[in-house]
Amino acid sequence: MRTIKKIHQADYRPIADLITYSPMPTASLQMIDPFIFLNHHGPQKYPPNNNGLPFGPHPHRGMETVTFILEGDIAHKDSGGHKSVIDRGGVQWMTAGSGLIHAEVSSEEFKNDGGDLEILQLWINLPAKFKMTEPRYKGLQEKDIPVVTLDSGNITAQVISGEFKGTKGAFDTLTDIHLTTIRFKKGSHLKLQVSGEENIFFYVVSGELKVNGEQAMYRHLIEFDNDDENLEIEAVEDSTLIFGHAKPFKEPVVARGPFVMNSMEEINQAYIDYEAGKLGSWEE
Template structure:
């Protein structure tokens, strides 16, 4: 068993926060905060729990473009409204997930939902950028609204808790989201003293974000609220024990071994594709969305 354990490479504190627009105070765990091997996950912005005061004018991020990847927004506290130039709109409440495939190009905006904005309160979110392989970067944009009540869930034995399977699969329970490359994205909700075991291929890049609580990994390392646990690319088994009631975002995916060219909101393979994205955006090819 010891030889097959996926060892922890580091338990990392959240980098200093910065504002995205006026609605999201985020810690960028990667790629800027830490240089972690996490493909197909290109970026992880973590809005740790903070209280926003009541306001009539919703805070947020105005209209901006994306091309070449997917944005995955997971809500833990608060509510976010989304609109995009493909005609999609929706609100994510705590436990909901919004999986937007920008692919060939989209404009979108994200704001605190109006009712939440007017009353204020605790706000906690994660946004991931999930890279797309070259062959899919220019595919048609799409949008998956994954609601908490319909998310695939796997109840753990001995009343340990449950695994919400957002993408991939866990113990035969298939995730709610469709993905372009193999990956597992879960919300693990463990009760105090609850334990479970994960098994991911050794080559998959794997990390946990402790959203709430305190966990022990492989009976050794302890990680607390707002910390990220990064794993080595060796071994497969990970044991997790909750030292208090805990919520953990679990990420594991097969790396996309292709060159990356990134500029602002564009994530492509070659610099000339970035130039093309900028030209297409300036020519209005990403559609139209009112501010």
């Protein structure tokens, strides 16, 4: 079985009144190439007449964001003209590429009525050849994302991208990124194989799992060596896992604020371009 290198506990990093934990980057883990950043917002309950999510207009360049809406909703708008409200169970995939401005806030309905909220956002790097690709965005509701059922119905896997157990993911991606949200009922078992050439992204959102014999608690990110293909997962409790894998790009990564490039010169240029309005304009 693949060796666990280290288990990383997410750092607590609240944003205004939004409960936020981040397992990457931290002092103990910078990235799992090409997965570079994860924020886990919630779970929490918002009262009626709340301010919702605080992510007003801001730019990005050189990377992709994948947003998992486990509870609540997100109203997305960007300078490329894309708009959507994605509800519980849905996923957004935004390729920032050469650059755009976007906002991720709560719908007016959620701000008026309140409710449960739990959202995760994962940043995925783009290789140099795609850093300046044309930006794009796609948001899908839960019903539009394929689901694989395993272990007599005790495991359900929402296939986001790539492939999982023979089922193709909902999103077509520029690079070969495999992402799945897996929900386990207590006592269920799952065996997986991932090529030793690929890095694994393994974040326990809720519950408790045993992976290759070691305990993996909620808000833990598991870092693996690349010494074997096999994973064995057992659910100690009802649990949710975000599982991904991809070949590392093995390129220099320079991240500053909302930009992820290959050099400091490219970062400086991104800020210059943003100030000059080259990443688009914003109208309320």
